[in-house]
Every structure is written in structure tokens, then in C-alpha cells.
Amino acid sequence: MEKYSIGIDIGGTNTDFGLVDKGGNIIEILSLSTKDYFDYEIYLNEVTKNIIYLIEKSPNKDLIQGIGIGAPNGNYYNGTIEHAPNLNFKGIIPVKEYIENRLSEKGFPLKVTLTNDANAAAIGEMIYGGAKNVKNFLMITLGTGVGSGVVVDGKIVYGHDGFAGEVGHTIVQPVGRLCGCGRKGCVETYSSVTGIKKTALELIRETCTNSILRTLPEEEIGGKTIYQAGMQGDELAIKCFDITAKMLAIGMANAVAITSPEKIFLFGGLTKSGDLLMTPLKKYFEESLFVVFKNKIELKLSDLDENNAAILGAAALPF
């Protein structure tokens, strides 16, 4: 009998749900706008409703093994989201406990497993993607923030308190730009979708470089318009990708020095920029590597479909 699970990807913008079979086929998908919620209880009630909708859509409710959730600042050990800078919900959110209780009340006593969203993507890559036979790798997700999953000897590194794998919050420019986390110079404040927007606004304000981006209202400047400008050879847009790549390269090279991966998989919105990002990234990455790692580590785009990887990774947690 085919077994099922429900995978949930909580992002700053959307929360995506998938009913998934053990083979990695997504049977049904749902989505919810995370950013519209400011009270975590109202949000988690809505999440629970979506879960129940999918349970009832499944061919056999009794074959659902559990719920897997990938979330920013998700803590695997506690089942909580803690101090996520890109969510409206501040402090420590008891996601696992809250949803398990609501589901139980509704007659579905299913277990919820939660992990960091990038860890979920790494698990997805390991089970369904390009990391099937790779024992040591990094998964870097370039979305609203910069997430990462660190895999050593075939296992996600959770560390002492479940928060390992925050390459996005390693400091690469101590006298640099303020990050949403309150410190200066984190990878995330440069190399995320929000980071590249900050870079564009800074370059518009502080340089004379000609750019079609100058003709846009500030709220229209973002990953997509910077990409479009870059594709037309816009100097300022290309400079944005250069800075994004340089900071990410240092963060990745530092993570390599600590964990010595075989490959690094890149995933998420910014990777759609293709060579605009990847060409300077590969150059700066090699430059930034400690000598024993040079020309050894493969940078790859994720094999997984972006929309589904996080759901698949999360769905793999209960199996």
C-alpha cells in the first residue's frame, strides 16, 4: 500500500502544502499567503485547515505517515520557529505542538516534524535530487533570505540546539551593511533577494552609474527587475550580481573550510538569474577557497523543481 505524507514549506511570502507519496510524487498542492498573517495562532489555525483538506483528499487517511514542515529558523529538536527575521511572527512559535493539538482535536492524531527550510530542501535533494549519492554537501537557498543545510556523512547537521546550518548568518563583512538579524555584514544582507534589492538602491543612491533601474519607482526594484536589467547589459544591475556573488562566495568558502563538502547545491529565486549570478559566483568562490579545497568542489543548481523541492524535502521528514 502506498504511503503518504504532507510536506509544508513555510516561507516569508507563501506557505506551500503538498500531499506526497513515498516515491516523491506530489498528488495535490495548496498555498497560503504567510505575509498576510500577523498573529501566529490565526495563521497556524489556517495551516491546520489546509492540512486537514489534504488529509481528506488523500486516497486513504490511514496511510498518512505524518506532517513534515520546513520553516525559516525552524528548530528540529523543539518543533519551534525561533526569532525568524523574515516572518511576521516574532519570538518562539510552538508550531509542532500547536498543529499537533489542533489536529488531535479534529480527530487526526498525526505527528508533526519540523526543520529549517533549507534543511528540508537538502533532504529533498538527498532523496529526490542531485545529492542521491553525495555524503557531504551544502544546500544553499537564495530566497527572501539565505538559508543552508549542511550534510556531513549523509546526515543533516543539527548541532547542539538544532540551529546548525545558518551560512546566511555568517559574517563576511564586519564593517558592512546592517542585517535583519541586528548584526552587520551577514551573507543574507547581501546575497538574498532582499539583499540584491538593497545593493541596487545603494548603488542608485551612492554612485553615478547609468541604469534603467533609475527610471523605476523604488518599490518596483527587486530580483526580477534587476535580472531583467542585467540581461540587457545594464551596468548597475550587473554590479548588483557581482556584489551578491562575492559575499555569497566568501560565506560558502568559509563553510567549506569548516565542513569540506564534495558539492554545493544552489536553490531558490535568485538562482533563476543563471549566469548573471553563477559566472561571478564561480569566480569569487574559487578565489575565496583555502588552497586545499581549490578546484575540487562542484557548484550545482539544484536538480529539483523550485516549487516542489521544499515541499518534497519536508514531506520526506515523516518517512
Added chain:
Amino acid sequence: MEKYSIGIDIGGTNTDFGLVDKGGNIIEILSLSTKDYFDYEIYLNEVTKNIIYLIEKSPNKDLIQGIGIGAPNGNYYNGTIEHAPNLNFKGIIPVKEYIENRLSEKGFPLKVTLTNDANAAAIGEMIYGGAKNVKNFLMITLGTGVGSGVVVDGKIVYGHDGFAGEVGHTIVQPVGRLCGCGRKGCVETYSSVTGIKKTALELIRETCTNSILRTLPEEEIGGKTIYQAGMQGDELAIKCFDITAKMLAIGMANAVAITSPEKIFLFGGLTKSGDLLMTPLKKYFEESLFVVFKNKIELKLSDLDENNAAILGAAALPF
């Protein structure tokens, strides 16, 4: 029956040998001057002679479990020393293979296990020191260079090619000082014994800060004289420790973001400076930590006697 092993600490100056029992008692110690040898075969023959001497000194030859070696740039997977900048032997030295063959020829078919010297210190801390029940920790060694051993779930992280754990060669100041490795702004170029000397010379050259260090010839400025000046309240010397601490703190905070340890153990020459280093280090470390790790991670000086830690760590490898 008590079991034994032979631990060897290969350093640029000396090679120290210890016959050790499983309880961590050193039965007999030997030493060899590494720096007097320029041919690795002659050197390794001498090392083998010392091993055989210790085997014959042991209460029962059959109870010797093996030989453990900690060495700079030691590769655990290959049993080699690779491109160690502080040794006379250049290139890739097949230490394990060579010694095992010589021992076999002499009728002692013992297994040799080799690892990076900082990993050996981490293992020593885990088995005989303050990390006995600690599953996730970092060992940072502050000597001529900055070494580190990363322990996740009770195991040393070797990574794909055996070179994981190079916190000393993570970049914390991309526009900073040149490092011996050829890149800029590594932790090691600031926070090692050679790093603090570079800082002192820079401050002497580039600032007007009064200092008793200005009265010393350049070759006398080093870890010891900077420490002595600092203990007398010398402003420039205190500034040296401040910079050393700040750069190390960022490197450690970045390693924390990636591996989420419970504790960090510090070890080696610079730690003898006590509060001159530890007070600013603790301050900058907390400042540099990503919010989820703040006030959680204990910084500790190693429990092990500095002279024996490397031998004990190496000796623990065969057990």
C-alpha cells in the same frame, strides 16, 4: 588487561612520542627533533625506531592497539601529511603507509591512524578532558597558526576529503591583512601567535599609541612580550589582544552558525594570556553570535595539560 597505544605529536620543531594506557596515563615519553630532518624517509625511519622502542618498553606488546599520529595538515582518510607549511618535508608524505610497512618488516604489524593536530587535540579533549559528555563542540588551537577540530554528534567532522575543520582559514575581513595561505583576512592572520605579532608591528608603525614594545627590537616582539606588556597595562599591547579577540570571535561565531556547538574549547600558546585574551574574546563572541545562539555557548580553556594533550589525543585514535 590494560590496553595501550602509542601517541605521536608531529610538530615543526619536535616530534613527541608517548606510550599511553587506555586511562590516559602516559607511561613513557620520547622526543625527536623534526626540524633536523630534511628527507622524509630518513625521518620516518627514525620515527619507526622510536615506536619500536616504546613497543618494547610496554608491559605487554600484544596489548598495543595501534599507533595514533597528530600532524599539521594531516589527512585522516589518506594517512598523509599534505603541503604542511611548517615542516621541512614538502608535498604529500605517505606517513601511515611508510610506517606501517616498516613496522611490518620488523614484525610489528600495527595499524597507524593519522589526523590533523587540532583534530587530535579535540579527540584528547573528548576522551580525557572537558568534553567527555559533550557531543557537539569546537576545539580551537591558538599556536603558530589557528587550528580547529569540529565535533558533531560525538564525531570529528572530516568531510569529503578529510580537510574539514579549518576555522583558522575562514575569511573574516575580506579587505584585510594578507594571510600565509595567500588570501586576505583569514582568522589565522590575526589570531595566532604570529598574527598578534603582526598586529603589534602594524600598530607600532601606523599609530602613535605609547608602548613599552616600541623599545624592543622587532625580533623580540611576540606573544610573550606582548603579554608581559599587556599585564603592565600597556595600551598598545591591550589593543593587540582586542584585535586578536575580535577576529577570532567572528570566526568562532561563523563556525557556530554552521555547526551549532554546545561548547568551544580553546587551547595552545595564546590562551596562556588569560583574561587579556578571554575578556575581549567573550565580549566580541557574544556580540558576533546570531541571535539564536546568544548566551548559550560556553567558552572554556582546555582541561588538558598543553604538553600532553596532543600525545593523548593521538594516542586515543587507535582506541
